[in-house]
Amino acid sequence: MSKLIGKIMNMRYESFLKSPLLTVLFDTDVNAWQSRCCIKDNDTIYAVSKWTGPKRTRTYPFASVYDTLSTCGGKTITVIPIVKDEGADSQNIDYLQWDTVQLMSLLNVYVILAYYMDAQKNYRDAQKPNRITKQQLDGDFVKAQLKELSNYHSSALHWNLNQLSPEKLDGLMEKVILSYRLISNKTGVKLHNEAGIEAFRERIIISQESFLAFSRLKSAQAQKREIGTTQPKEVLSVGVKTPIEIENYLGGKYFLTVDDVIIHDNRYELIESKHSKKSILPGENDIKDGLIKMMLFSNIDKLYEETDINSKTLVNFIPVLRLTSEKIQGKITTNMNESEIKTFFHENRFRKNKEEFVNTLFKEARANNFEVVIEYGERKKDD
Numbered sequence: 001m002s003k004l005i006g007k008i009m010n011m012r013y014e015s016f017l018k019s020p021l022l023t024v025l026f027d028t029d030v031n032a033w034q035s036r037c038c039i040k041d042n043d044t045i046y047a048v049s050k051w052t053g054p055k056r057t058r059t060y061p062f063a064s065v066y067d068t069l070s071t072c073g074g075k076t077i078t079v080i081p082i083v084k085d086e087g088a089d090s091q092n093i094d095y096l097q098w099d100t101v102q103l104m105s106l107l108n109v110y111v112i113l114a115y116y117m118d119a120q121k122n123y124r125d126a127q128k129p130n131r132i133t134k135q136q137l138d139g140d141f142v143k144a145q146l147k148e149l150s151n152y153h154s155s156a157l158h159w160n161l162n163q164l165s166p167e168k169l170d171g172l173m174e175k176v177i178l179s180y181r182l183i184s185n186k187t188g189v190k191l192h193n194e195a196g197i198e199a200f201r202e203r204i205i206i207s208q209e210s211f212l213a214f215s216r217l218k219s220a221q222a223q224k225r226e227i228g229t230t231q232p233k234e235v236l237s238v239g240v241k242t243p244i245e246i247e248n249y250l251g252g253k254y255f256l257t258v259d260d261v262i263i264h265d266n267r268y269e270l271i272e273s274k275h276s277k278k279s280i281l282p283g284e285n286d287i288k289d290g291l292i293k294m295m296l297f298s299n300i301d302k303l304y305e306e307t308d309i310n311s312k313t314l315v316n317f318i319p320v321l322r323l324t325s326e327k328i329q330g331k332i333t334t335n336m337n338e339s340e341i342k343t344f345f346h347e348n349r350f351r352k353n354k355e356e357f358v359n360t361l362f363k364e365a366r367a368n369n370f371e372v373v374i375e376y377g378e379r380k381k382d383d
Contacts, residue, residue, distance in 0.1 A: 006300035030139035053084035063288035089128035098215035102252035319370035324377025331375035
């Protein structure tokens with residue numbers, strides 16, 4: 001199987017697993033805000049999530065975004081650092097990708113691109129002295145953007161495209177470069193060569209088209225690397241790990257990977273896998289991360305298999321969220337009846353809160369036309 005291409009015309013999704021959000025006053029320190037919360041500024045309330053870096057694979061930013069969607073009664077906003085450098089002894093610098101912002105536009109989430117202005121030396125590993133930790137956002141900058149958003153009445157798409165304008169990106173990248181110089185001088189930590197950040201800056205300020213092309217090249221390269229790997233929190237079944245390119249009505253194009261594609265009864269099962277080795281279920285954040293994929297896959301209007309550039313075949317499909325654990329026996333799915341599900345809970349000694357969580361997850365799946373499978377699984381020994 002070469003590639004799948006999905007077309008999305010509209011986004012409709014009903015969620016049931018969102019966690020309650022703490023309400024925080026606007027005047028408090030931005031860096032003390034939780035990863036997802038409601039921010040109250042006089043009579044204005046925002047639902048805000050914060051990323052710990054621009055890469056969506058490092059932590060669980062999608063879980064935070066999931067919890068803020070259509071909550072608090074005001075705009076849904078996410079704060080994303082455009083660059084994150086953890087020091088010369090860390091891995092490569094993390095950079096924002098164009099499609100990350102476009103994905104937020106698709107979910108009607110307003111993006112505030114931010115930067116780190118302070119940090120501390122990381123003393124935890126004496127063998128790697130050139131590392132920083134506890135990076136702090138410029139809170140005044142973030143709050144100024146929030147104030148601007150309070151009087152902004154256009155869509156998230158328009159706001160986000162404006163954030164990606166060459167002029168705004170150039171000014172923001174200047175702040176990034178100057179701040180990391182100051183952080184390096186203050187902590188005595190050597191950071192990555194500044195030429196890398198400058199090169200990124202040059203590519204993204206030429207034009208939005210240049211930023212888009214550069215990001216998609218990087219994304220496609222990452223996708224190719226992912227095709228040949230099994231992540232620690234995935235367990236592959238008998239399907240094929242497959243690239244999928246999703247196009248939406250906003251002009252966004254997303255290079256993603258489907259963990260498993262299984263063809264059963266002439267229907268393609270698009271499987272997002274989450275695994276737990278020590279717990280009876282993967283963690284809640286891990287599952288919510290998977291639900292963002294389900295939001296996308298369940299809103300695909302048409303799915304094509306592309307075997308070569310001149311050959312596309314329309315296929316039937318169903319999105320599937322597959323949760324595996326080495327601590328359970330048997331299997332349940334959203335297609336099973338209540339009696340079968342209760343038997344599974346009993347045999348695996350599910351606690352009441354876990355039963356309620358699964359029942360709510362199944363309710364969300366049925367409301368949004370995707371399936372959930374919970375079954376025994378274990379990672380390959382060579383992962």
